[in-house]
Amino acid sequence: MPAKGWIEVDDLHCKGCALCISACPQDVIALDMERLTPKGYHPAHLIAEGCTGCALCAIICPDAAITVYREVPVHTKKAPASA
Amino acid sequence: MVAPTTPETKVVFKRPESFTDVTTHYCPGCTHGVAHRLVAEVIDEMGLREKTIGVAPVGCSVFAYKYFNMDFVEAAHGRAPAMATGIKRVLPQKTIFTYQGDGDLASIGMAEIMHAAARGENISVIFINNAIFGMTGGQMAPTTLPGMKTTSSPFGRDVELTGFPIRMSEMLATMDGAGYIVRRSLHDAKHIRQSKKAIRMAIETQERGLGFSMVELLSSCPTNWKVAPDEALKFIAESMIPVFPLGDYKVRPELAGLRV
Amino acid sequence: MAKELLKGNEAFAEAAIRAGCEGFYGYPITPSTEFLEYMAKRMPQLGRAFVQAESEVAAINMVYGGACTGKRVMTASSSPGVSLMMEGISYIAGTEVPAVIVNVMRGGPGLGNIAPSQGDYHQMVKGGGHGDYFPIVLAPASVQEAIDYISLAFDLADKYRNIVHVIVDGNMGQMMEPAELPPMRELPKDPPSWAVTGAEGRQPNFLSSIYIDPADEEVTNIRLVKRWMEIEKNEIRYSEYLMEDAEFAVIGFGTAGRVASSAIRAAREEGVKVGLFRPITLAPFPKKQIEEISKRVKRILVVEMNTGMMLDDVAAIVQGRVPVEFYGRLGGMTPFPDEILDEIRRVADNKAPINGDARAEWISRLEKIVEEGR
Numbered sequence A: 001m002p003a004k005g006w007i008e009v010d011d012l013h014c015k016g017c018a019l020c021i022s023a024c025p026q027d028v029i030a031l032d033m034e035r036l037t038p039k040g041y042h043p044a045h046l047i048a049e050g051c052t053g054c055a056l057c058a059i060i061c062p063d064a065a066i067t068v069y070r071e072v073p074v075h076t077k078k079a080p081a082s083a
Numbered sequence B: 001m002v003a004p005t006t007p008e009t010k011v012v013f014k015r016p017e018s019f020t021d022v023t024t025h026y027c028p029g030c031t032h033g034v035a036h037r038l039v040a041e042v043i044d045e046m047g048l049r050e051k052t053i054g055v056a057p058v059g060c061s062v063f064a065y066k067y068f069n070m071d072f073v074e075a076a077h078g079r080a081p082a083m084a085t086g087i088k089r090v091l092p093q094k095t096i097f098t099y100q101g102d103g104d105l106a107s108i109g110m111a112e113i114m115h116a117a118a119r120g121e122n123i124s125v126i127f128i129n130n131a132i133f134g135m136t137g138g139q140m141a142p143t144t145l146p147g148m149k150t151t152s153s154p155f156g157r158d159v160e161l162t163g164f165p166i167r168m169s170e171m172l173a174t175m176d177g178a179g180y181i182v183r184r185s186l187h188d189a190k191h192i193r194q195s196k197k198a199i200r201m202a203i204e205t206q207e208r209g210l211g212f213s214m215v216e217l218l219s220s221c222p223t224n225w226k227v228a229p230d231e232a233l234k235f236i237a238e239s240m241i242p243v244f245p246l247g248d249y250k251v252r253p254e255l256a257g258l259r260v
Numbered sequence C: 001m002a003k004e005l006l007k008g009n010e011a012f013a014e015a016a017i018r019a020g021c022e023g024f025y026g027y028p029i030t031p032s033t034e035f036l037e038y039m040a041k042r043m044p045q046l047g048r049a050f051v052q053a054e055s056e057v058a059a060i061n062m063v064y065g066g067a068c069t070g071k072r073v074m075t076a077s078s079s080p081g082v083s084l085m086m087e088g089i090s091y092i093a094g095t096e097v098p099a100v101i102v103n104v105m106r107g108g109p110g111l112g113n114i115a116p117s118q119g120d121y122h123q124m125v126k127g128g129g130h131g132d133y134f135p136i137v138l139a140p141a142s143v144q145e146a147i148d149y150i151s152l153a154f155d156l157a158d159k160y161r162n163i164v165h166v167i168v169d170g171n172m173g174q175m176m177e178p179a180e181l182p183p184m185r186e187l188p189k190d191p192p193s194w195a196v197t198g199a200e201g202r203q204p205n206f207l208s209s210i211y212i213d214p215a216d217e218e219v220t221n222i223r224l225v226k227r228w229m230e231i232e233k234n235e236i237r238y239s240e241y242l243m244e245d246a247e248f249a250v251i252g253f254g255t256a257g258r259v260a261s262s263a264i265r266a267a268r269e270e271g272v273k274v275g276l277f278r279p280i281t282l283a284p285f286p287k288k289q290i291e292e293i294s295k296r297v298k299r300i301l302v303v304e305m306n307t308g309m310m311l312d313d314v315a316a317i318v319q320g321r322v323p324v325e326f327y328g329r330l331g332g333m334t335p336f337p338d339e340i341l342d343e344i345r346r347v348a349d350n351k352a353p354i355n356g357d358a359r360a361e362w363i364s365r366l367e368k369i370v371e372e373g374r
Helices: A019-023 A056-060 A074-078 B032-046 B060-067 B080-090 B102-108 B110-118 B168-172 B189-207 B229-243 C008-018 C033-045 C056-068 C079-095 C121-125 C143-160 C170-174 C214-234 C254-269 C287-296 C309-318 C337-349 C358-373
Strands: A005-009 A029-031 A044-046 A066-071 B009-013 B052-056 B071-074 B095-101 B124-129 B178-185 B212-218 B247-251 C004-007 C023-026 C049-052 C073-077 C099-105 C136-138 C163-169 C176-179 C238-241 C248-251 C274-279 C281-283 C299-304 C324-328
Touching: A005 A044, A019 A029, A019 A056, A019 B229, A056 A066, A056 B189, B032 B060, B032 B095, B032 B124, B032 B189, B052 B060, B052 B080, B060 B071, B060 B095, B080 B095, B080 B110, B080 C023, B080 C049, B080 C056, B095 B102, B095 B189, B102 B110, B102 B124, B102 B168, B110 B168, B110 B212, B110 C056, B124 B168, B124 B189, B168 B178, B168 B212, B168 B247, B178 B189, B178 B229, B189 B212, B212 B229, C004 C008, C008 C033, C008 C073, C008 C099, C008 C143, C008 C163, C008 C170, C008 C176, C023 C033, C023 C056, C033 C049, C033 C073, C033 C170, C049 C056, C056 C073, C056 C079, C056 C099, C073 C079, C079 C099, C079 C121, C079 C163, C099 C143, C099 C170, C121 C281, C121 C309, C136 C143, C143 C163, C143 C176, C143 C214, C163 C170, C163 C254, C170 C254, C238 C254, C248 C254, C248 C287, C248 C337, C254 C274, C254 C299, C254 C337, C274 C287, C287 C309, C299 C309, C299 C337, C309 C324, C309 C358, C324 C337, C324 C358
Parallel strands: B052 B071, B052 B095, B095 B124, B124 B212, B178 B212, C023 C049, C023 C073, C073 C099, C099 C163, C136 C163, C248 C274, C248 C299, C299 C324
Antiparallel strands: A005 A066, A029 A044, A066 B009, B178 B247, C004 C176, C136 C281, C238 C274
16 A cells, blocks of 8 residues: 655745656646745645655755655554564 | 644654745745755754854855854855865864855855865865856856856857866866765756765765865756756756766765765 | 064064964965964964965955954965955955954055055055945054054954954064063953854854845944944054154154154254154044144154055144145155154254145155165
8 A cells, every 4th residue: 555645835935836746756746826825926735645755845845845744554553563 | 734643644854953944035946945955954964053154155045044044154255165264274173064156166266165175174065056157147157058048158158269167076076185076966856865965975074074075066047047947957967967977076985985 | 571582573473372363374475474484383383273375365264264253363464465355354344253464564556566665554544345344453663562462453353343454564574673472361261152153052143244135234334333433432542752842743653653763863862842643553543642733733744655645644634734744755665764854854944834735745855865866
């Protein structure tokens, strides 16, 4: 089962350069054309399920605007002996 | 969107501690921001924030001091290696790095960088090569590619009249005082990871007292190249790397076994 | 400590070390080179920093970096070298960090020569670099004074976070004279709060001369000029010789002032009531004292080893109350006491007003002297 992840894009830092969009292997990021950041950019956001938390978007992001989260499967916590 | 905060969630990537919360003035898609972040990440990982002094240049990264959460000074154009020398010699236990663009380092500051390397000055230099003068609006730099159009080479750089791009890493590698000289690129995630490792190696070189270290980073300037950010990254890969080959130009043998 | 026979440049360097200089960054240039050579030997012995830079441009920027750490740092150079340093000097001034710069002046402009001169008065006293700033300028006239004022220079630099120039000329740099060095001072344990040292357990410090918003730069300029007004109030220094009953005053600094003092002794023997006023701080300039003098003497003679750079400053203070005459030698020539004695005699007998320009009258006299000399 693929890992499940999320990204959080900081409106303060995102400049809508879209480099994260082309870096995303899952094609689940797009610019939010409904919204403007305080600096007047359309920020990047997740548009679909499928983020694996691979962080390629955050690595290419020139503004350190992306925080990446990944879900750690619960069963590994419940069965530490198997780890 | 709000991220889930259940105990099962782990943060795999966030802003480094050595960064302030200030939004950079860089244009959208400019890889200066990536280079800044890599330096901050390395300083975080090595636990050096409280003993590091940065030296900012003149050029697009003139405001670098605003973005790093550590002691900083601002040098005159091209003089960052001299200023860093002045600091390092009276505070030899501190970690000193300069952050310089190609106008700063390869044009007006040529003497200062060459002699800092020749002296084996125990400082680290982050050299951003984007083949153009960014801050003044896109003039020809010593690193501008043959044929490349800039506002001061409007018909394309004519090598008959303006000469050829300068390869700093290759030149500095000839210096016996240099401990670690490499060229990396910021055009994709893989190369960014390699760039970060190189920055780590440069600081490790300094911490071990192995002499002058420099990481040259091929960087984009979408605004002055007049292309979209992702096109700019392609330009690095396709046009800059052939002129400025990536590689390790000088690695002191003491560093050979080091894995970071 | 007893007096020893000391060579100027070396004594100045040792004085700097004893005042707590922890970093010397320089580039060789005649007639200041012995200063650097002495530092090259002595600083490493003490575990302090010495760097022979690739140029004066690099040297002053090393001073700039060192100064930002709060340590006492300096450079020593000579006229053409100091010209190259002007960029860094302006940055140091704009960043408000302390630094001491010794200029062993030589004949110019351009490459000029290596003989003693005072032709850098304007460059030193009026600033020299770009932008609104005010260096303190000390002009000692003997090896002993230079030793004393190099210590003072570091104290003033620290006190006001200001640039202090100590200007001497090749005469003083090269001469040997009996003098006494002060004891070695202990180095301070803690850096000043503004210094960059690594932000350990405190908020980061940032040192720069950049104020991108003109409103912020204006506030900085106000702070700099107010600090300067404070310096003007507190730090005026000068020396007077036989001035109590003087009817004529000679005003000269450094070597020119020193040569004039021998001429004044001779003139006194001839019955001419003449005295010497020698500014030691050329910036801040002893304006009040010169104004007072202009109210009680009949005539003033300014003596310099330049074309009358200080003359203009003196004339502006005297405002025509009494005639201000001038005598100077140029291009690396040092006046002899006899020449100045002749001038004192002439000035004492001269009842005529200065018609037009003291400089114009002097140059016609000098041209004759130069002609006869050949």
